[in-house]
C-alpha cells in the first residue's frame with residue numbers, strides 16, 4: 001500500500017485547511033493510499049514532518065497551507081535522498097507557486113488535482129543554506145515587505161507588498177551591487193535586483209514571464225538607478241510583463257548567482273526575510289516532482 005502524509009496548517013489564509021482533510025483522505029483512500037495527517041502548530045513543523053515522511057519513504061506529501069507552509073515543506077525534502085511526490089492545496093493569501101504550476105487557486109478545485117496522474121519536474125533554488133521556489137530580491141522592496149501588516153495582507157493580498165514596495169522605492173536611494181553570473185559580472189547602482197525561478201512571483205503573473213518552472217536557470221532582473229519618471233515606466237512594464245525590455249533593466253539567465261555589496265543589505269526570499277549580503281544562489285534542476293492538473 002502507498003503512503004501519503006497531509007501536512008496541514010490550520011492557520012493559513014482563511015483558516016479553512018482542516019475543512020478539506022476529510023475529502024482528501026477519501027480521495028487518497030480511493031487511490032489506495034494509507035494517509036497520515038500531520039497538523040502544524042508553529043514555525044518549522046512542516047519541515048520536520050516532511051523530513052520524517054522522506055526518511056520513512058512516503059510516496060506522497062500534500063502541502064495544505066500557504067506559501068509559508070509550502071516553503072517549509074519543500075525545505076524538509078530538498079536535501080533528502082528519498083523525495084516523495086508533492087501535491088499542493090493552496091490555502092494561503094498569495095499562493096505564487098501554485099499559480100506558476102497552474103494548480104487551481106480554489107481549494108475545492110485544487111483537491112481534484114489528487115485524481116491526476118500528471119507529474120511535473122520542478123527546479124528548486126538554493127539560497128546560501130536554505131531553499132526557495134519562487135524569487136529572491138535584494139534592495140528597497142526586499143526590505144519593504146517586512147512593513148506589511150497581516151491586516152493589509154489579508155485585505156490586499158500580494159498587492160500590499162507592491163504598494164509598500166513602491167512607497168519605499170520612491171523614498172530610498174539605490175545600492176551599489178556586484179552581481180556575478182554564468183556569463184560575467186555586473187557592477188553598479190541598483191534600486192532592486194530580482195532573481196526568479198517561476199513566472200508567478202510576488203502575486204504578479206507577468207513579472208518574469210520568461211521563467212519556466214523547469215528551465216534550469218534563474219532569471220535575473222537588475223533595475224538600475226533611475227529617476228521617478230523612469231521608475232513609473234518600469235512599474236508599468238512589470239504589470240505588462242515586459243520588464244526585460246526596459247532600457248534601465250539588465251536581464252540575464254544563470255544557473256548560479258553571487259550578490260555582494262559594500263553596504264549592509266537585506267534580502268527577501270519567497271516573501272520572507274533572508275540572509276543579508278553576501279549571498280550565493282544556485283538552481284537544483286528538476287529537483288522535485290509535483291502533481292499537477
Ligand SMILES: Nc1ncnc2c1ncn2[C@@H]1O[C@H](COP(=O)(O)OP(=O)(O)OP(=O)(O)O)[C@@H](O)[C@H]1O
Pocket residue numbers: 009010011012013014040041042043044045065066067068069070072091092093094095
Ligand atoms: N497552527 C499554527 N498557528 C499559527 N501559525 C502556524 C501554525 N502552523 C504553522 N504556522 C506558521 O504559519 C506560517 C504561515 O503560514 P502560511 O504561509 O501557510 O499561511 P499564510 O501566511 O496565511 O499564507 P501566505 O504565505 O500565502 O500569505 C508558517 O510558515 C508557519 O511557520
